[in-house]
Amino acid sequence: GQQVMQIPQYQHVQEGEDFTTYCNSSTTLSNIQWYKQRPGGHPVFLIQLVKSGEVKKQKRLTFQFGEAKKNSSLHITATQTTDVGTYFCAGREYGNKLVFGAGTILRVKS
Amino acid sequence: EAGVVQSPRYKIIEKKQPVAFWCNPISGHNTLYWYRQNLGQGPELLIRYENEEAVDDSQLPKDRFSAERLKGVDSTLKIQPAELGDSAVYLCASSPQGGSTDTQYFGPGTRLTVL
Numbered sequence: 001g002q003q004v005m006q007i008p009q010y011q012h013v014q015e016g017e018d019f020t021t022y023c024n025s026s027t028t029l030s031n032i033q034w035y036k037q038r039p040g041g042h043p044v045f046l047i048q049l050v051k052s053g054e055v056k057k058q059k060r061l062t063f064q065f066g067e068a069k070k071n072s073s074l075h076i077t078a079t080q081t082t083d084v085g086t087y088f089c090a091g092r093e094y095g096n097k098l099v100f101g102a103g104t105i106l107r108v109k110s
Numbered sequence: 111e112a113g114v115v116q117s118p119r120y121k122i123i124e125k126k127q128p129v130a131f132w133c134n135p136i137s138g139h140n141t142l143y144w145y146r147q148n149l150g151q152g153p154e155l156l157i158r159y160e161n162e163e164a165v166d167d168s169q170l171p172k173d174r175f176s177a178e179r180l181k182g183v184d185s186t187l188k189i190q191p192a193e194l195g196d197s198a199v200y201l202c203a204s205s206p207q208g209g210s211t212d213t214q215y216f217g218p219g220t221r222l223t224v225l
Contacts, residue, residue, distance in 0.1 A: 004152075030210055031210065031211055033213070033214075041218075042201060042216040042217060042218050042219050043153065043201070043216045044216070045213045045214065045215070048211060048213065050211065088152050088153075090152070092210060094210075095210070097155050097158065097166055098155070098214065099155075100152030100153050100154070101152050102150065102151050102152050103150075103151070103152050
């Protein structure tokens with residue numbers, strides 16, 4: 001079945017450093033979504049990418065969808081303590097359910 | 111607008127006991143999802159409802175898990191009997207239409223501990 005892998009599992013950065021998490025699917029996706037889960041909280045939708053090669057920005061966050069629609073990345077520029085949490089990608093095959101990756105835990109040292 | 115409501119927030123039971131979780135989705139959302147999230151993992155879909163119809167329950171362990179959404183609004187997920195491995199956070203989510211580009215809105219979850 002469809003699998004979605006994320007790396008790294010965990011990253012600890014100094015405040016102000018950049019952060020990137022990568023997501024890879026075993027199959028071609030129709031779209032991919034990114035969610036953020038704060039410690040003790042629930043997943044909150046960040047963004048959705050649909051088109052091959054698509055790039056979207058939200059302030060310091062940059063999201064990319066690969067040309068083959070099998071991988072994606074989330075890049076945070078100049079991390080802040082408010083960025084801490086777990087970032088999940090969730091990929092959807094055509095007509096199928098959303099499959100979540102295991103997430104990347106981000107910790108920021110101030 | 112109120113978000114997805116779940117209760118209880120926490121539940122501790124002994125193994126072999128039954129347990130039930132309740133979810134009220136965002137008003138007007140036709141699609142409702144139950145997910146299980148184990149520690150250090152992403153949410154895993156258990157069942158998806160379109161209105162009152164369960165359209166994807168392939169990941170639901172049907173020997174002990176059951177779910178219902180009788181009037182197409184709120185939903186209940188039950189485990190009977192619970193096992194130690196069922197300890198997890200059970201998340202409910204809803205979306206407007208359940209389409210392939212729908213955003214899912216998650217509730218706060220119910221953290222289940224089975225002793």
